[in-house]
Amino acid sequence: MAQLKRLAGQTAIYGLSSIVGRFLNYLLVPLYTYKIAAETGGYGIVTNIYAYTGLLLVLLTFGMETTYFRFANKEGVNPDRAFSTAQWAVGLVALCFVFLLAAFFKPVAALLNYSSHPEYVLMMGIVVAFDAFQAILFSHLRYENKAVKFAALKLIFIICNILLNLFVFLLAPVLHTRYPHLMAWYHPNYQVGYIFVVNMICTVSITLGFVPELKKMRYGMDVSMLKQMLKYTWPLLLLGLAGILNQVADKICYRFIVPGQEGEVQLGIYGACVKIAMIMAMITQAFRYAYEPFVFGGSRSKENKEVQAVVMKYFVMFTLFAFLAVVMYMDILRYIIRQDYWEGLAAVPIVMMAEIFMGIYFNLSFWYKLTDRTWWGAVFSFIGCAVLLAVNFIFVPRYGYMACAWGGFAGYGTCMVLSYWVGQKQAPVAYPLKSIFAYFMLATALFFISKAIHIEHMWLSLTVNTLLLSVYVAAVAYQERTLVSNVMNMVKQKIFKR
DSSP states (O other): OOOHHHHHHHHHHHHHHHHHHHHHHHHHHHHHHHHSSSGGTTHHHHHHHHHHHHHHHHHHHTTTTHHHHHTSSSSSOOHHHHHHHHHHHHHHHHHHHHHHHHHHHHHHHHHOOOTTTTHHHHHHHHHHHHHHHHHHHHHHHHHHOHHHHHHHHHHHHHHHHHHHIIIIIIHHHHHHOOOOOOOTTTTTTTTHHHHHHHHHHHHHHGGGGHHHHHHHGGGGGOOOHHHHHHHHHHHHHHHHHHHHHHHHHHHHHHHHHHHHHHHHHHHHHHHHHHHHHHHHHHHHHHHHHHHHHHHHHHTTTTTHHHHHHHHHHHHHHHHHHHHHHHTTTTHHHHGGGGGGGGGGGGGGGHHHHHHHHHHHHHHHHHHHHTTOHHHHHHHHHHHHHHHHHHHHHHHHHTTTTTHHHHHHHHHHHHHHHHHHHHHHHHSSSOOOOOHHHHHHHHHHOOOOOOHSSSSSHEEEEEEEEOOOOOHHHHHHHHHHHHHHHHHHHHHHHHHOOO
């Protein structure tokens, strides 16, 4: 119980930064979609380029975050030397990437169909290089349980990003009209470009917050340890590559499957609507930040498998609640984006369920990470990626971006099933499948009931959906009454202590 309480506390802090950060970032979605009309395809360009940066980030970090945790927790290994070795390795790779991109960004931009704005590619290349460099630094904060600093730096970045975006999109046009001599640098038709400019400024600036951690790079690079790290991490690179392809392959391929303005418009609609579904991604990310060092730190504990089984059930319980909360209150959440993007909202429930599958797959991944058989993860993820790509290339020409949503669903579902099936043979964990399936069935039933009860009046519809959501909460509270009782007692103790 003490372990679970510590995990819950860490997840709450990481979750707060992630939830608040994502919520603040949601402010940018209406800003972008209300300022960039769907028919221009501008938001499609943003979606496409950010998909490339996600892929590049995995390549530039090449699994070193998880590898660092593994080596820092090994007996006889100096954690600071493990950190320094990982940081130098990732930093040098990122530096080489920036130099190469700076030399060849125009041909690369032409290859990606951005020859009219090659600077987009260069700016986002700089962003992804700094993101990669910071990835090990953020991992080090997680290793040292500095969740508050981790959260603070994430929130500072997001707040600066939002303020600069608000300036560029709202204040700068007014100043440009009234004081053109002071705003000669501003170009009203360069809205998409300014999104990348702001991101670059904020990403580079946040590195200053890591000065104390950067001092530990004085331990240098241990070549012997690096060789061991690379041996451990190359399957994780394949795993991460396949995993990120499951997330971004549809957004990268879409402009090639549906070329021209039409592809950019449809991708913009899909990308804007998927932002609503990202609440699930933020929950799984917050959970991962806390859970990964937690599991590796207790890898030698006999209770580790029992904890993994219990946590899996709690993860499913909570993410299904989040899923229902989003789909039940879609009548309100849809105003995050402009009305000409609403046609893509049908993809949101599918994408959210795919994110739940991804979270479960992450939970199931520790059997091969803790046994140093990470190549299994690469196999599962590449199979899932193949499924996703097959669905996209076969069905996107006919069904458009809805095929992208179903492709993610099928891809992550495949990874989840394969990892469970093989994992139970290699390193079995007694997951409470009966409870997990029961929660899935209940959530699915409530979702379809909500869809079947079609009420035109928004507030009446929200009232009915609130009652349906309450049914899920009541059923979970009854089934997990022991957990609820323990939580209530813990809260009472803290109140009385005060």
